Amino acid sequence: MRHTRIIVTHYGGPDALRVVEEECPEPKDGEVRVRVLAAGVSLPDLLMREGVHPETPPLPFTPGWDLVGVVDRLGDGISGIEPGQRVAALPISGAYAEFVCLPQRELVPVPSGLDAAEAVSLVLNYVTAYQMLHRSAHVRPGQRALIHGAAGGVGSALLQLGRLAGLEMYGTCSLRGAPAVSDLGGIPIDYQHLDFVKEIHRLASEGVDVVFDGIGGTHMWRSRKALRPAGRVVAYGLTSSLRGGRLASGRRHRYHGIAIFGLYIAGGWLLPGRKRVVPYSIQWLKRLRPALFRQDLIALFALLQQQKIKPLIAQRFPLAEARHAHELLGKGGVTGKIVLVLNGSSLESGAA
Ligand SMILES: NC(=O)c1ccc[n+]([C@@H]2O[C@H](COP(=O)([O-])OP(=O)(O)OC[C@H]3O[C@@H](n4cnc5c(N)ncnc54)[C@H](OP(=O)(O)O)[C@@H]3O)[C@@H](O)[C@H]2O)c1
Secondary structure, three states: OEEEEEEEOOOOOHHHEEEEEEEOOOOOOOEEEEEEEEEEEOHHHHHHHOOOOOOOOOOOEOOOOOEEEEEEEEOOOOOOOOOOOEEEEOOOOOOOEOEEEEEHHHOEEOOOOOOHHHHHHHHHHHHHHHHHHHHHOOOOOOOEEEEOOOOOHHHHHHHHHHHHOOOEEEEEEOHHHHHHHHHOOEEEEEOOOOOHHHHHHHHOOOOEEEEEEOOOOOHHHHHHHOEEEEEEEEEOOOHHHEEOOEEOOOOOOOOHHHHHHHHHHHHHHHOOOOOEEEEOOHHHHHHHOHHHHHHHHHHHHHHHHOOOOOOOEEEEEEHHHHHHHHHHHHHOOOOOEEEEEOOOOOOOOOOO
16 A cells, blocks of 8 residues: 655755655554544744754654544554554654554544544644643743743644633734734734833733743843743743744754753853743653653643634645645744644544
8 A cells, every 4th residue: 555745855945845655654563553634734843844953853754743643553562552543643753644653652542523633733732832831830820921922833722721721921923913812812912013021011010920932042031031030931942043934044053042042041040030941842751751741632632622722723734735834834924733634634534
């Protein structure tokens, strides 16, 4: 049987993505073959395509951090899972494919009846948002939070989960994203025309308890200025290393962003004001404490089933149009999550 997958042929722009057709992968011992129904498209995919994300695999590779699919075939030594069951995974790369083989321990059951595109939005974006709120910032009702990129994939998840946690929220976004940020309970701040530090001190006098900063670089220092004493910046991204969907600096330094994180974290401890910068990484927390990833994703699926959260789907593309999906996300101004939908994915397809 043959299948289609997307590969990155060289580090660069969306033209680095190619559609290839080849033999379907066979599951090895301890692996499960999954027929993919939905694969998320996220900024980390673009950073890996550009070769600047620390997790970038060697070339050529198939991008795709997160997927929802149906168990298709079992390798030797697998028990406790049946073909036809719906599952989710965070393979970090490889999800832009019709079929993927993964170790059984990577699979998390997905309740039946959920839309595959909405379900896949939880795997990377909502787990990131949930863990930053509850495991990094330990937020409490009534606290004030500033969310950067609030109309984006992770940003809109932070707003929905922050509202459930009883936070007072401010969200930086471009003008196009402002209505979505207001609808999700945030006070929009147009970062392209206003100084967000001044705006926060105007709106929330002494500052906010926590800032979620996925922009990275020197932006983290400005985020620190928006804090009240003893507040913390949760630093989790490198959006600023892309401009117009391409590398902003032109230089491919995979660990440059991380070195800057290190400087700011140290600065937070050394400078007065008890304002800390703490890093968050979904992949490192999952490697160190895999049970937490599973537990938090299951909790989020329950919230989706109970309709307490509703991921914003910006656009659905067929797998073969992954390049257009990257072009759109790279241009900016996207509200919510872009998803690649495959294998006739629909509300009930492949439901367990
Ligand atoms: N550490 C982790 O575990 C982890 C996990 C997931 C994602 N991430 C990181 O999180 C970041 C966001 O990812 P995503 O998939 O949510 O991306 P996304 O959907 O593209 O959202 C990014 C948002 O940032 C906004 N933006 C760009 N520059 C901005 C600025 N200077 N100030 C405020 N907002 C700005 C964009 O709005 P406009 O286009 O309208 O300007 C966009 O809405 C990325 O850096 C990604 O690598 C980290």
